[in-house]
Amino acid sequence: MEAITINHIEDKTHYAFLNNVLKFDRNETEVNRFSESKNLFDSSNVTRTQVLIIGAGLSGLEAARLLRENGVKTIVIEGRNRTGGRIFSLRTKNGHMIDLGGAWIHGINGSIPGGDLTNPIWEIARAAKIPTRSTPVDDLLAFYPANQKPSNVEEWFEDFVDYVREETKMATDDASFEYYANIFANMRNFTVQERYAFYSILHTLIEGNEATELDKIGAKNYMDITGLHYGEEHVFHETGFKAIIDYLTKDVKSGDIRLEQVVTRISYNQELAEVLTANGHVYQADFILLTVPLGVLKARKIEFSPPLPEWKLNAIDRLGYGILDKAILLWDKAWWDSTNYYFMRVSSTPKLFGSWVNANKWHDRPALFCFYFGEEAYKMETTLSDGQVVTAVRNVLQEMFPNVTIPMPIDSYITRWAQDPFSYGSYSHISVNQTHADMIHMSEPVSNQLLFAGEATATQYYGFSHGALLSGRREATRLLYVYGLLPDQTVPTSRSSAISSFHMMVIISFICLQLVLY
Ligand SMILES: Cc1cc2nc3c(=O)[nH]c(=O)nc-3n(C[C@H](O)[C@H](O)[C@H](O)COP(=O)(O)OP(=O)(O)OC[C@H]3O[C@@H](n4cnc5c(N)ncnc54)[C@H](O)[C@@H]3O)c2cc1C
Numbered sequence: 001m002e003a004i005t006i007n008h009i010e011d012k013t014h015y016a017f018l019n020n021v022l023k024f025d026r027n028e029t030e031v032n033r034f035s036e037s038k039n040l041f042d043s044s045n046v047t048r049t050q051v052l053i054i055g056a057g058l059s060g061l062e063a064a065r066l067l068r069e070n071g072v073k074t075i076v077i078e079g080r081n082r083t084g085g086r087i088f089s090l091r092t093k094n095g096h097m098i099d100l101g102g103a104w105i106h107g108i109n110g111s112i113p114g115g116d117l118t119n120p121i122w123e124i125a126r127a128a129k130i131p132t133r134s135t136p137v138d139d140l141l142a143f144y145p146a147n148q149k150p151s152n153v154e155e156w157f158e159d160f161v162d163y164v165r166e167e168t169k170m171a172t173d174d175a176s177f178e179y180y181a182n183i184f185a186n187m188r189n190f191t192v193q194e195r196y197a198f199y200s201i202l203h204t205l206i207e208g209n210e211a212t213e214l215d216k217i218g219a220k221n222y223m224d225i226t227g228l229h230y231g232e233e234h235v236f237h238e239t240g241f242k243a244i245i246d247y248l249t250k251d252v253k254s255g256d257i258r259l260e261q262v263v264t265r266i267s268y269n270q271e272l273a274e275v276l277t278a279n280g281h282v283y284q285a286d287f288i289l290l291t292v293p294l295g296v297l298k299a300r301k302i303e304f305s306p307p308l309p310e311w312k313l314n315a316i317d318r319l320g321y322g323i324l325d326k327a328i329l330l331w332d333k334a335w336w337d338s339t340n341y342y343f344m345r346v347s348s349t350p351k352l353f354g355s356w357v358n359a360n361k362w363h364d365r366p367a368l369f370c371f372y373f374g375e376e377a378y379k380m381e382t383t384l385s386d387g388q389v390v391t392a393v394r395n396v397l398q399e400m401f402p403n404v405t406i407p408m409p410i411d412s413y414i415t416r417w418a419q420d421p422f423s424y425g426s427y428s429h430i431s432v433n434q435t436h437a438d439m440i441h442m443s444e445p446v447s448n449q450l451l452f453a454g455e456a457t458a459t460q461y462y463g464f465s466h467g468a469l470l471s472g473r474r475e476a477t478r479l480l481y482v483y484g485l486l487p488d489q490t491v492p493t494s495r496s497s498a499i500s501s502f503h504m505m506v507i508i509s510f511i512c513l514q515l516v517l518y
Helices: 013-024 028-037 058-069 120-127 153-170 177-187 192-210 219-225 242-249 294-298 310-318 374-383 386-400 436-443 465-482 501-517
Strands: 046-054 074-077 089-091 097-099 104-106 109-112 115-118 132-134 140-143 234-237 263-267 273-277 282-290 303-305 320-322 324-330 342-345 355-358 367-373 411-414 427-429 450-452
Touching (some): 046 058, 046 273, 074 282, 104 120, 115 120, 120 242, 120 465, 177 219, 192 355, 192 367, 294 320, 310 436, 324 374, 324 386, 342 386, 367 374, 450 465
Parallel strands (some): 140 342, 263 303
Antiparallel strands (some): 089 097, 104 234, 109 115, 263 273, 273 282, 342 355, 355 367
């Protein structure tokens, strides 16, 4: 596999490194001796390894790749019967690839003071020569009730964001976006039609991204943290996001990733950490890297012995975790003629099927992707059958295109991420209840045996696929350099090593700098 270099490690991640160095102060030589002294074996129902990674999503697979490249014996176990987790590409009956989970690379290149940043998923896509296509965010067709488009509507969103940025400078963590939206709408004296348009825009651009309602998003922390550092060019994988997963796993030996291993119990702080699966298999390891989604942790689907400490449980409970679902309808030929990439439905009930992707434009295929979020998505999942969702979507389309009789789709795909027992939702967001410290706590190990990765542990790019990938790199780096799994910690394994000497120096210098500043 072509080496992929780390060009960026999350800024906030370094706090986690620092805290860890201070908290556990592990003797690295001892760690190496400890590992070597153990005979790695695999008997009928006990498997032993150096690092056991739970979860074969982007975070777990990337951590495994880096560890293996540096000679660390690593096994990934996964509850589903497939790899990829919340990356789930499917070939439709008529041969098109569609993504039921993550689809876009959000921002490919961007600049921050001091340099340029490239999205790490984009780097992989380029290394793997995966075809991608750009989807300009402003190519949006809005459907207004009775075609009444308010004037200046284009400026409202930017004005609102500027207003919230200014107001939240002095605000407490618990002020929500809804609070500011209501004040803003009153200040502008919006008419009823204008209010519909304003809230529809917020629904599509904020609620849609965060997969939850405005009243649940902590505006202050959101404004402090969220930023499209990789720029505003969004692309999707023409052959499905799965191509990235396939690339990450293409050199993996059989037995290194084990499917249908549902973890029910993790015992740590003992000579060897132990993991029990629902089928009665026991995995023993020096280190466990847990990458299951926040929804699984919130639902307490895994038992821990000893129980997780209160600071970790508080972070798990306070972090926000939303639902984003997709209804994908396909026809044998497009009955609509719009060539815009995105549709937005402005109405008094924007939460009901307000955001759309016109796949006829960007996939060259006659399909519409309809997105719905938060409580509305939960309601759909728990009360409607797939057929009823399709009918509801067609009814809304009929409103949007009153001059056409909407034909029955030839095929449809309805996601139910909240009902999925391996995710219990879609991705994390900044809730009104959480603090920034909670996000850092989410990323921290609870002992020198149990570490955490996954999108919800990414303090900066939480929710995104690149956040997940970087969190896997963060924990692999921690294991290699802080916990001493890299045999020679001063010289990287080779020139083409995934972690270059430059990056090792950056991480170590940062830790030293923080120690001085602390
Ligand atoms: C509908 C949707 C749309 C999205 N759109 C985008 C997008 O366009 N762009 C973007 O950047 N991001 C997007 N995301 C987010 C992105 O997909 C995720 O952030 C990323 O895939 C998460 O990777 P992960 O490794 O953290 O978790 P996962 O991919 O969830 O991996 C964790 C793994 O743990 C496994 N697991 C869970 N419980 C157990 C257990 N008990 N035992 C064993 N294994 C277990 C799961 O099966 C899973 O494979 C989207 C997500 C969803 C759901």
